[in-house]
Amino acid sequence: MTPLKRASAWLDRAEEVFAALALGLMTALTFVQVILRYLFETGFVWSLEATTYTFGWLVVVGMAYGVRTRAHIATDLLTRTLKPRAAQIVACIALALCLAYCALMLAGSFAFVDGLMRLGHDAQDIPVPRWLLASILPVGFALLALRFVQAGWRHFAPAASPRSDGGVSAGAARSGEDGNAAGGGS
C-alpha cells in the first residue's frame, strides 16, 4: 500500500466515523433534552445550537462521503442512450460541471468564513467563535472536489477497474462503487 493509498483509506474511514458520531450525538442531545424537560423540568440552553451545528457538519462532511458511495441521485436519461464514446464525453462534461460547482461554493465559503473571522463574534449559546463553526464549509467543499477528482480518475484512467461499463457515466457520483473496494474503509 502506497502512502497515498493509506492516506486515502484513512480519510475514507474518518469520514464515515465522523458522520456516524455526528448523527449519534445529535440524536442523543435532542433525546436527553426531552427527558430533562419531563423528568427534571430543566434543560441545557446550548443543546439546540450544538445540535444544529452538528447537523451542519454532518451534512457538509457527508456530501463528500456520498460521492464515494454513489449516494447522489442523477438521471441517466441521456447518457443511457449514448454510444460509449459519446457517453465518455458527456461524463467528462458532467464532471467538469461538478468541479465548477465545488470551486464556486469553495470561493463563497472562504469569503463567508473570512467575513465571520473579521466580525469575531461567538455563537449565540456555545462559547465558540462563529467562524470556527462555519470553517467546515470550505473543508467540505474541498473534500467534495477531491472526491469528484478521485471518481473521475477512476473512471477515465486507462487502468480503471474492469467494471467501467458506461453505467458509471451518470456523473462522477455514480462511480463510487469501486471506490468502496479501493478505499477499503467500509
Added chain:
Amino acid sequence: MSLVWLMIVLFVCLFLGVPIAIALGLASITTLLLFTDHSLIVLAQRFFYTMQVYPLLAIPFFILAGTFMTTGGVARRMIDFANALVGHFRGGLAMAALLACALFAAVSGSSPATVVAVGTIMIAGMVASGYRREFAAGLICNAGTLGILIPPSIVMVVYGAVTETSIGHLFIAGVLPGVVLVLALMAVVAFRARRDDLPRQPRAGFATVLRTGREAIWGLLLVVIILGGIYLGAFTPTEAAAVSAVYAFVVAVFVYRDLKLRDVPRVLTESARITAMLMFIIANAFLFAFVLTTEQLPQQISAWIIDLGLPPWAFLLVLNLILLVAGNFMEPASVILILAPILFPIATALGVHPVHLGIIMTVNMEIGMITPPVGLNLFVTAGIADMSVAQVMRAALPWLAVLIAVLLLITYVPAISLWLPVLVGWPDAAS
C-alpha cells in the same frame, strides 16, 4: 430572463447526468452571479443556514428510526402479521404485501425505504408462490409510495418547514388518504386475483393472528408515539423524531434482538449517508428557492396565475399537472421547496386549505416516485426484483392509474384530508 437562464442551466445539467443537488446549485449560483448584485458569500451562508432550520432537524432522526426498523427485522414481523390477517383471501400474499407496505410506512418516512424493507422479502415470496414477477414488482413499487403519505413523512416535514404549516396537522391529515389509497390498491388486487385465479395461503388461526400481532406491535407503537406525542403537545415533531429514533434503537437491539450493539455503528453510518445525500439536495434547493425569491419570481408567477382567473377546480388541475411534471424530473423534497412558495399563495387565495395542499403535493410526489427519469422507487425495485428499470416501469404502469384516480379524489374531496384533523380537535383545520 433570469428565470429562463435558471431553467436552462438546471435542465442541461440534469440531462448531462449531473447529480440533482449540484444541478440545482449550479443553476442558482450562476443566476445569482449573472443577474443580481449578491456575492457568493450569501450562497455559502444560505447553504449552511439550511441545517439550522429547526423542523428540518426531524429528517435525520426519522431516517435513523427507519434504518433501525429496516435492519432490525421489523419489516419481517409486519409481513407475518399482514399475512396472518389477509393471506387466506384469493391473492392473499399480494394483499399481505400491500398491507405490510402500509404498516411499514407508519414507521418509515420514505418511499424507497418502504420498497426495500417489504420488497426484499415479498417479491421473492410472491414469485415463489406462483405470482408473475412483473405483478409482484409493480405492486410493491406502487404500494411503497405509501411511505411518504402515511406518517411520519419526510416530504411533509419539508412542506411544513417551507410553508410554516403545522407538521403535526399534516401527519394526521395523511392517515385517511393513506387508508383510501390502500383500499383502492386492495380492490384492484382482489379484482386481478379473481380474474387471474391467484393462489391463496392457508388460513391462519386466531392464535397466529394474535401472536404475529403481538410481535409486530412494538414496531407499530412507533407511529403511536409520534402522532400521540405531537397531538398531546408532548413534543415538537423534531423531538418526536428523535424520540422515535431512540425507541427504534431500543426495539431493534433489546426487544427484538435482531441487531447486536456492535451493528449500531453500521446503522448510524448508513443513516448519516442517506441524511447527507438528502440534505445536500435540500440545501441546494434552498439556494434555488432563494434565487427565485430575490428575483421576485414566485410573486410574479403567482400574480400571473391569479390573473388568469381560473376557478379553483381548474387551478387544482393545473397544479396537479405542474407537480406531476416536476415530480418526474426531480426528487420530492426539492420539488416541494421550489414549488410550494409559488403555489401556496395562489392556493390560499383560492381557499384551498394549507394542510389539504400539503396532502395534494405529497400524493403527487408519490406518483413522481414511480415515473421516470427520477423515479426512485423504480430504481430500488429494479435492484431488489432483479429486473431492468424499463421492465419495472412497464410493470408499475397499470397501477399508476389507481394512484391518479386517488389523487383526483383527494384533490376534489378536501374532507378526506381534513376530516381527521378536525375530528381530533384542531378547529383551525376546518377553515
